[in-house]
Every structure is written in C-alpha cells, then in structure tokens.
Amino acid sequence: MSLRLAVEHFKRMEEDDWKVLYHLSRFIYSFMHVSEEVLTKATGLEAKRLDYRLRRLHEFGFVGRSRRGYTLLTAGLDALALRTLVGKGLISGMGREIGVGKEADVYAAVDDEGNRRALKLYRIGRISFRDTRRKRAYSSPLIQHQWLVVNIRAAGREWKALKKVHPLGALVPKPYGRSRHALVLELIDGALLCEVKELDDPKGVLMDVLESLRIAYSAGLINGDLSEFNVLYDGERAWIIDWPQAVRVDHPNAEELLRRDLSNILRYFRKVGLDYPLEKALEYVRSV
Numbered sequence: 001m002s003l004r005l006a007v008e009h010f011k012r013m014e015e016d017d018w019k020v021l022y023h024l025s026r027f028i029y030s031f032m033h034v035s036e037e038v039l040t041k042a043t044g045l046e047a048k049r050l051d052y053r054l055r056r057l058h059e060f061g062f063v064g065r066s067r068r069g070y071t072l073l074t075a076g077l078d079a080l081a082l083r084t085l086v087g088k089g090l091i092s093g094m095g096r097e098i099g100v101g102k103e104a105d106v107y108a109a110v111d112d113e114g115n116r117r118a119l120k121l122y123r124i125g126r127i128s129f130r131d132t133r134r135k136r137a138y139s140s141p142l143i144q145h146q147w148l149v150v151n152i153r154a155a156g157r158e159w160k161a162l163k164k165v166h167p168l169g170a171l172v173p174k175p176y177g178r179s180r181h182a183l184v185l186e187l188i189d190g191a192l193l194c195e196v197k198e199l200d201d202p203k204g205v206l207m208d209v210l211e212s213l214r215i216a217y218s219a220g221l222i223n224g225d226l227s228e229f230n231v232l233y234d235g236e237r238a239w240i241i242d243w244p245q246a247v248r249v250d251h252p253n254a255e256e257l258l259r260r261d262l263s264n265i266l267r268y269f270r271k272v273g274l275d276y277p278l279e280k281a282l283e284y285v286r287s288v
C-alpha cells in the first residue's frame with residue numbers, strides 16, 4: 001500500500017519536497033510531531049513555501065498533519081529509502097510483490113544494469129487488512145510513526161548479519177544495499193521449504209542449511225528464527241533468508257535459540273522422510 005503511494009508520487013516530487021521530507025525524517029528519533037517553526041529553521045524555507053511543500057507531502061500520503069505538527073508516515077519513509085537506493089543505482093525499476101511475511105514486504109526489482117533484485121521493506125506494526133477492528137488504531141499517524149524506528153533498526157540488524165555471513169560463503173541472499181527500513185538483496189528464485197512437500201535429496205538440502213548455520217556460528221551468529229518458512233529452495237540449493245533477529249553466540253539465550261532453530265528445521269525434514277538427530281546437527285553447527 002504505502003510503497004504504491006511512494007512509487008506513484010515519486011516522479012512528482014520536487015527538490016524542495018525532498019528537502020522537507022528529509023528534514024522531517026531527521027526528527028523521527030526525537031519528536032513525534034515536528035512544528036512548522038522547527039521545519040522552517042531546519043530547511044531554511046520561508047513559511048509560505050514550506051506550507052506549500054507540506055501540503056503536497058500531505059496530499060501524497062507521505063506526511064501526517066495534526067494541530068501539534070507534522071509526522072513522517074510509512075509511505076514517506078518508503079519514498080526516502082527508494083530515493084537513496086535509486087540514487088545509488090541499486091534500484092531502477094519495481095516489479096511485482098514476491099513475498100509478504102510477518103514483518104516485511106518483498107518486491108522484485110531491477111538495478112541500473114538490469115540485474116534482478118529483491119527489495120525488502122520492513123513493515124513491523126503494520127495493520128492486516130483482515131484485522132479491521134484494530135485497523136483504525138494502527139493506521140493513525142501517531143502509531144505508524146512509532147514503528148518507523150523499529151523497522152529501521154530491524155533492517156539495520158539484518159543488514160549487519162548478512163554482511164557478516166554472506167562473504168564467508170553461507171547460502172544467504174547477497175546484501176547489495178540498505179537505506180533506512182529497506183534492503184536490496186539478491187533475488188532467490190525458489191520456493192519456501194514449507195511449500196515443498198517432497199525432496200529428491202533431503203540430506204543434501206539439510207546439509208546446505210547446516211553448513212550455512214555453521215558458517216554463521218563461526219562468525220559469531222545464530223539465526224534465531226529458523227524454520228521451513230525462512231528457507232528458499234531453488235531446486236538445487238537451500239538459502240536461509242530473514243536474519244533481523246540473529247543473536248550473537250555469547251547472548252544468554254544463544255544455546256536455547258540454536259536448539260530451537262535446529263529442532264524447527266529437523267521437524268520439517270522428518271516430514272519429508274529424513275530423520276536427523278538434533279545432537280548431531282548441533283555438533284555439526286558448532287564444529288569449526
């Protein structure tokens with residue numbers, strides 16, 4: 001929804017619109033509402049011109065407005081992130097939505113050179129369309145605003161984890177770029193393991209997963225949210241996606257989380273006919 005708004009209005013944005021939107025975003029960590037006075041100072045625009053820009057941004061759905069001031073909305077954050085990624089040549093066209101998860105929307109995209117990419121936008125706290133009773137409360141500008149920071153932090157955590165484990169050879173999407181709550185990732189053409197009911201070589205697929213977990217572990221990280229819902233299988237290799245909740249191996253719950261990750265994934269493999277012992281999997285992941 002908000003990405004559609006961001007893309008639709010992107011081309012209508014003028015330099016001063018971006019300036020106001022950018023300055024508004026600088027305050028998300030400190031204030032929920034930003035007054036015109038503060039924005040005048042920050043942008044250097046005189047009141048009348050600022051007012052004009054704010055009206056446009058409000059009309060685009062990028063900014064919320066109340067008596068207490070102005071608030072950046074999700075679509076505004078999307079627009080800012082897109083602009084940065086477009087500016088870096090990491091995104092030059094958007095494709096269809098390829099995944100809606102618990103915490104993010106993922107779209108197919110292409111970069112400047114025509115390479116296909118996945119654009120992942122964090123959406124923690126978003127309203128579900130089915131959940132109409134809570135819809136009003138969640139979609140209010142104030143509540144949207146509180147989640148912006150949460151989403152930016154989650155993207156930052158996933159970015160850090162992927163930057164750490166991808167270069168070591170783990171089968172995870174290559175991270176190309178990040179802006180705010182958005183990540184540009186290698187696009188994996190595959191199906192989630194939860195949708196794959198039969199595997200020709202379950203042992204080979206499991207070993208891919210264990211090997212990636214072993215590499216992550218050797219880099220000091222445990223995935224922390226592993227299950228058949230976060231593994232993409234491309235017909236040959238298995239890729240572990242979705243790393244924002246990765247924890248360090250010295251985290252007090254690290255061992256428990258590793259056991260849970262492994263139990264989850266081994267339960268899936270039992271369903272496809274491979275019974276692999278938990279202790280053996282643990283030993284493999286912890287071996288250097």
Ligand SMILES: Nc1ncnc2c1ncn2[C@@H]1O[C@H](COP(=O)(O)OP(=O)(O)O)[C@@H](O)[C@H]1O
Nearest residue numbers: 099100101102103104106118173186187188242
């Ligand atoms: N790199 C990728 N390539 C292809 N599809 C992806 C990629 N990353 C995510 N997806 C798709 O988007 C969905 C949601 O992404 P995910 O990273 O799991 O976020 P969430 O936290 O919302 O579960 C996934 O289930 C998958 O279908």
Ligand SMILES: [Mg+2]
Nearest residue numbers: 101229230242
């Ligand atoms: Mg997921």
